[in-house]
Amino acid sequence: MNTLSYGLLSLLSFAPLSGYDLAQKIKPLWQAGHSQIYPLLVSMEQQGYISYKLIKQVDKPDKKEYTITEAGLMQLRQWVETPAEHPVLRDEMHFKLYSLWLSEPEKAKEMLRKREEFCMSELNRYKDMLKGNEVLREKRGESHEPKATTFGRYLLIRKRIMDMESALQFCKLALEELES
Template sequence: MNTLSYGLLSLLSFAPLSGYDLTQKIKPLWQAGHSQIYPLLASMEQQGYISYKLIEQTDKPDKKEYTITEAGLAQLRQWVEMPAEHPVLRDELHFKLYSLWLSEPQKAKELLYQRMEFCQSELDRYNEMLGGNETLREERGESHEPKATTFGRYMLIRKRIMDMESSLQFCKYALEELEI
């Protein structure tokens, strides 16, 4: 199984989801499209890691709602405790920064302002998720209990908030450097 498979199992460990719901929920975490997700779902179903029930719909085609099985939970539990691979950095901005000397100063500033707008938008969205999610706050409580089912989601949202704050800080630094 690949990392995306484990990501899908992770999402299913929280609640049953359709293939479409999985593609939407995985977007903030991992870049993957329908063409990758649906074959993995079929493979994981054949391996016994997930099962599905067919949901009949009158106005749309029927859909499959996937659920993680005990075998899937065991597989996920085993994977979670293994060391993570080194992070893969794939940010187009890195190459643009490397070649910034070719850019007009105003265009370089616009590039950084655009990234700042994106980061601020994401920061607002993640802060809203954290502040507006009663279930997340109630289950997490003040004890930061790692066994709560939402603890991992809480930690991931906090990481994304820190990432966006760091990116904003870098953009401000870079804009100051461009003024020198």
């Protein structure tokens, strides 16, 4: 199984989801398209890690709602307990910054302002997600203990908030440097 497979199992360990819902929920965490996700769902179902029930729909094709199985939970638990690989850093802007000397200062500022806008939008989105996670935590009667189903989600959202705050600080620094 690859990392995306484990990501799908992680999402399914929280709640049953359709393939479409999985594709939407994985976007903030991992870059993956439907063409990657659906074959993995078939494979994981064949391996016994997930099962599905067919949901009849009116005016739309029927959909499959996937659920993680006990075997899937065991596989996910083993994976969660192994050390994570070093993070892969892939940001097109890094190469652009490296070659910034070729850019007109106004174009460079425009690139940084667009990144700043994106980061602010993401920061607001993650802050809303944090509020939603708190509502879900309370609804489930959970605390902020590591065994709570919402705890890992809480930590991940907090990390993304910190990432966006750091990126905003960088944009501000870079824009100040371009101004001087």
